[in-house]
Amino acid sequence: MKNLAIILVINYEKEEKEGKVFLIPKSYSFKFDVKDGANFDLTNLFNGNKELSEPMLIFLNENWKQISKEFGDPIMDVTAKKLFKNLVAFFSKVPLSDIATF
Numbered sequence: 001m002k003n004l005a006i007i008l009v010i011n012y013e014k015e016e017k018e019g020k021v022f023l024i025p026k027s028y029s030f031k032f033d034v035k036d037g038a039n040f041d042l043t044n045l046f047n048g049n050k051e052l053s054e055p056m057l058i059f060l061n062e063n064w065k066q067i068s069k070e071f072g073d074p075i076m077d078v079t080a081k082k083l084f085k086n087l088v089a090f091f092s093k094v095p096l097s098d099i100a101t102f
Helices: 051-062 063-091
Strands: 004-017 020-036
Touching: 004 051, 020 063, 051 063
Parallel strands: none
Antiparallel strands: 004 020
16 A cells, blocks of 8 residues: 555543553544555465466456555454554553643
8 A cells, every 4th residue: 555644543531640640542443545555465376376366466456546445444443453463562651741731
């Protein structure tokens, strides 16, 4: 995927521990848009039958926008879950006062 725009919205709560305020991520949602294209390179499609696989690859690559919209959510969800997990770990250890000044 080329030029991928992602919006990740994180819902959080504030929690006070040992006199410091921490942001605790609770849930997330995301949207994405593939701006400049996607290229599919699938091997062993249709058990290696080139007569079937080559037209399918051409179809997928010519229709990358619609394919990305239809099937991109599971791929992006894996990425969003990993990012969310890392944000939970970070925010559980770093108080808000160390991140931003008010």
